[in-house]
Amino acid sequence: MQGFNKYYPPDYDPSHGSLNKYRGKHALGDRARKIDQGILITRFELPFNIWCGTCNNHIGMGVRYNAEKKKIGSYYSTPIFSFRCKCHLCDGWFEIQTDPKNTRYVVTSGARQKDEDWNPEENGGFAVHDTEGSAAPVDPLAALEKTTDAQNYLVNVQAPRLESLQSVSEHYNADPYALSSKVRKRFREVKKVEQQKQKADDQIRGRYGLPETFSLLEDDEAARQAAKEEWERGKQALALEESNKRRRLAVDIVSIPTSTITRAPRLHPKSSSNSKSLSTNPINSLRARILENTARQSNPFGQPRATLGNNHGLAFRK
Secondary structure, X not given: OOOOOOOOOOOOOHHHOOHHHHHOOOOOHHHHOOHHHOEEEEEEEOOOOEEEOXXXXXXXXXXEEEEEEEEEEEEOOEEEEEEEEEOOOOOOEEEEEEEOOOOEEEEEEOEEEOOOOOOXXXXXXXOOOOOOXXXXXXXXXXXXXXXXXXXXXHHHHHHHHHHHHHHHHHHHOOOHHHHHHHXXXXXXXXXXXXXXXXXXXXXXXXXXXXXXXXXXXXXXXXXXXXXXXXXXXXXHHXXXXXXXXXXXXXXXXXXXXXXXXXXOOOOOHHHHHHHHHHHHOHXXXXXXXHHHHHHHHHOOOOOOEEEEOOOOOEEEEO
16 A cells, blocks of 8 residues: 655655655556556456466466556457466466357457357257247237237226326325315324323322333223123232131131140139130130230240139239
């Protein structure tokens, strides 16, 4: 790459012209060393596989050479160029020219092209410019029928359709201002409703601390019915759970034996009948045990003794 900053010698004078002219060099550099012969050195890539005529070695498609490009003629207004390259495997030269008439490249000397053309006719196909093969002779009656069908389709189907489209277009484009006013009025009404709905949703989100991205459902009859059904379903599930919890608690209380009480309560002599019901009722036994444990926690240094009062409850004393 050439730098943008160029060195100007001290004896350079702008009247001498450009810097390349002052130094006696071409702007293309070494590529233009044969420019006086009409030859320009350019990078050329082989468009096909070839065999070198000097060393008979194969050179693959895509190999690049520093070729001598030269104009050798014209096909009408299109120039014909020749590319003279030196084989990288020997000292032989080969030349390739452009063929604008057939839009291809041609090897003219020093090498031979590898023939890789595929003929569809030799492989059971059709020629490139004859995709339909050998067509049968045209039946004049069939051609006339086809033309008549096309004419009928044009008159009966396409023409009414075009007329209807044209009438619709004229209807909507007859008064553009009135249509635009109607559309803008409808847009303002819808926009006002949307703003009110957005404001109500924001108030609900702020009341319950919901995020702004949380979307709310439309408040219609279907949403209310669905919410009511969901509420009834949750209420029934909660009631069922509470009922099961009470049933399990009752089963656990009934299953506790009366012998689990470690300390037998000292009952008042006047309540002998109540003592019998206390010993036989598991709920009273559990209640007495809970009260005893509570009294022990409140006064761990005393020895509480449970007595049965007149109110059929238990009292503790030291």
